[in-house]
Amino acid sequence: MKILLTGATGFLGKHLLEILLNDERISSIDIVSRRKRTHPSAKAKTISIDLSDPSSVNDLTDDFNAVIHLAGLYDFRESLSNDYSQNVLPTLNLVEKLKEWNKKRSVPLYFASSYGVGFGIRAGVAEEPLIELPSKRVPYAYTKAIAERAITDAKIPGAIFRLGILVGSSKTGAIEKIDGPYALMKALQGYKSSRIAQTIPVIPIPAKRAGILPLVPVDVAAEVFHEAVFRNSGMSEPARIFGVYESTSVEISRFCEFIVAAFTPWAKPLYLEDVPSPALKVQEFLTGIPHQTFMFSLEPIDLRNERFVSEYSSFRIPHFDTYRNVFLKGFEDFSGGRF
Numbered sequence: 001m002k003i004l005l006t007g008a009t010g011f012l013g014k015h016l017l018e019i020l021l022n023d024e025r026i027s028s029i030d031i032v033s034r035r036k037r038t039h040p041s042a043k044a045k046t047i048s049i050d051l052s053d054p055s056s057v058n059d060l061t062d063d064f065n066a067v068i069h070l071a072g073l074y075d076f077r078e079s080l081s082n083d084y085s086q087n088v089l090p091t092l093n094l095v096e097k098l099k100e101w102n103k104k105r106s107v108p109l110y111f112a113s114s115y116g117v118g119f120g121i122r123a124g125v126a127e128e129p130l131i132e133l134p135s136k137r138v139p140y141a142y143t144k145a146i147a148e149r150a151i152t153d154a155k156i157p158g159a160i161f162r163l164g165i166l167v168g169s170s171k172t173g174a175i176e177k178i179d180g181p182y183a184l185m186k187a188l189q190g191y192k193s194s195r196i197a198q199t200i201p202v203i204p205i206p207a208k209r210a211g212i213l214p215l216v217p218v219d220v221a222a223e224v225f226h227e228a229v230f231r232n233s234g235m236s237e238p239a240r241i242f243g244v245y246e247s248t249s250v251e252i253s254r255f256c257e258f259i260v261a262a263f264t265p266w267a268k269p270l271y272l273e274d275v276p277s278p279a280l281k282v283q284e285f286l287t288g289i290p291h292q293t294f295m296f297s298l299e300p301i302d303l304r305n306e307r308f309v310s311e312y313s314s315f316r317i318p319h320f321d322t323y324r325n326v327f328l329k330g331f332e333d334f335s336g337g338r339f
Contacts (some may be wrong), residue, residue, distance in 0.1 A: 005067075079139065084146075114162060165181065208273045
């Protein structure tokens with residue numbers, strides 16, 4: 001089997017690439033990169049392609065058995081234009097190429113989407129194609145939703161995986177950057193050296209206490225993509241959608257109480273549940289806790305994922321309680337500080 005892989009240098013991509021390289025059923029992997037690179041494995045070849053450029057994508061050869069598209073921009077602080085150029089344009093161009101290939105034979109696409117595409121959609125989307133898009137005020141979710149819709153509208157075979165919040169490996173906790181829930185930990189880490197902060201009995205948390213934090217260890221997410229490639233080999237039906245998370249994952253209140261106790265044991269969480277957006281930005285300025293940290297908890301998201309649970313039953317997403325100490329260690333190793 002020959003695979004085209006985008007996003008191989010990213011957090012998820014590195015884990016998946018290692019798994020694919022160790023699978024004897026896979027003969028070769030073409031890794032998309034804007035820059036010329038080399039890879040030590042004879043199975044891996046880096047190809048210089050700009051996915052945002054249609055003419056560049058058109059140069060791809062028609063000899064792949066599957067395409068795994070992980071590349072994209074994951075940063076809630078980025079502008080709509082930047083998110084569009086990195087999350088939408090590459091997908092649109094790949095979709096056009098895949099439509100061409102699939103006229104001759106089945107070439108499935110496995111796409112890394114986000115549970116955030118359901119942000120604020122009160123009718124619920126579960127594991128179904130999007131009818132409406134999330135608000136443009138959340139560019140990441142909005143652009144991921146557009147990319148998803150391009151795939152479902154084209155009826156390309158494969159799978160769309162709406163990933164939960166990727167966190168460090170369930171085995172090592174290793175991470176590569178501070179974002180998402182780790183941003184809260186970074187802020188609290190700074191409080192420990194502040195005498196003023198140590199006199200404050202509460203930590204403002206911009207989230208709904210009953211919200212769900214669908215954490216997914218990156219190694220588990222990588223295994224899902226690996227399994228999908230062989231599960232759906234040769235399929236021709238349009239891509240189906242799977243929610244890759246534990247729908248009853250850890251509540252924000254439980255997560256925050258654990259983290260706050262680990263870093264700032266003198267304080268308790270104070271949840272800012274119904275605070276207008278401008279006030280949340282003031283809160284961020286005063287506390288250092290990004291207002292986007294738990295953004296998706298502030299409006300309802302449909303987390304039902306019966307299809308994933310049924311069809312990927314061997315991939316039980318571990319509950320946070322089973323790896324929370326490893327989670328802390330991963331942050332400690334990355335940040336170089338102790339809690």
